[in-house]
Amino acid sequence: MANIVQFENVGLRYGTGPETLSDISFTLRSGAFYFVTGASGAGKTSLLKLLYLNQRPTRGVVRLFGEDTVTLPRKRLPGFRRRIGVVFQDFRLVPHLSSYDNIALPLRVAGIPENDIEAPVREMLAWVGLTDRGKAKPLTLSGGEQQRVAIARAVIGRPEILVADEPTGNVDPDMAERLLHLFDSLNRLGTTVVVATHDFHLLNRIPTAHMMRLDKGRIHDPTGALRHPAGSNE
Numbered sequence: 001m002a003n004i005v006q007f008e009n010v011g012l013r014y015g016t017g018p019e020t021l022s023d024i025s026f027t028l029r030s031g032a033f034y035f036v037t038g039a040s041g042a043g044k045t046s047l048l049k050l051l052y053l054n055q056r057p058t059r060g061v062v063r064l065f066g067e068d069t070v071t072l073p074r075k076r077l078p079g080f081r082r083r084i085g086v087v088f089q090d091f092r093l094v095p096h097l098s099s100y101d102n103i104a105l106p107l108r109v110a111g112i113p114e115n116d117i118e119a120p121v122r123e124m125l126a127w128v129g130l131t132d133r134g135k136a137k138p139l140t141l142s143g144g145e146q147q148r149v150a151i152a153r154a155v156i157g158r159p160e161i162l163v164a165d166e167p168t169g170n171v172d173p174d175m176a177e178r179l180l181h182l183f184d185s186l187n188r189l190g191t192t193v194v195v196a197t198h199d200f201h202l203l204n205r206i207p208t209a210h211m212m213r214l215d216k217g218r219i220h221d222p223t224g225a226l227r228h229p230a231g232s233n234e
């Protein structure tokens, strides 16, 4: 498996405060499944924000798809962001748009012709089990339904990496398992999946998943299992 993400001695500081993340070094392998765990405030959300290019590191190198994102020209950032799907705990759907239109949004933003949008949106609605809810607005859906719309929206552009920040935080345990099953099936199709979670029940559900534990802004990786040399394709 090739390296798809590489962090080298990354630090992140908000404003003039202390470093929220320090000396973060790890490699993510293309096609693997990762859980990011750690106590509240350990820096999980901050780490994911660096990963999906919502934040720039204060120091160090964040390399995505083999390129250094810190020196990447700004005009190339949107293209990079399209290769990463993101799911949030609070869904972040557009409230006045139907499920169908929320899922279609990334394709419309990317300028895909309307004729080429319907089939993939219908396919996504079916995949998340919401074929009959395409016209529904987010506030008329349950939390689990909203999250499935959000997952469909995140993956309709066939991202290479799916990042999810506490995606099961606002759904019941049965729905949490169902959502995890969606992530697992995507991963089996080759998508690299990174899920931050507090939910220890979920961790055992994906036996092949790798764990990234954050402790007070640092990666806990005593055996170095999360580090692979640059260019290593072992």
Ligand SMILES: Nc1ncnc2c1ncn2[C@@H]1O[C@H](COP(=O)(O)OP(=O)(O)OP(=O)(O)O)[C@@H](O)[C@H]1O
Binding pocket: 014, 020, 038, 039, 040, 041, 042, 043, 044, 045, 046, 047
């Ligand atoms: N935009 C920001 N400005 C200033 N400080 C921030 C900002 N975002 C996060 N922090 C601080 O960074 C630290 C890590 O926060 P982060 O949200 O990354 O942790 P977390 O592990 O995701 O926590 P939780 O599990 O509670 O969501 C916290 O001390 C938080 O207050």
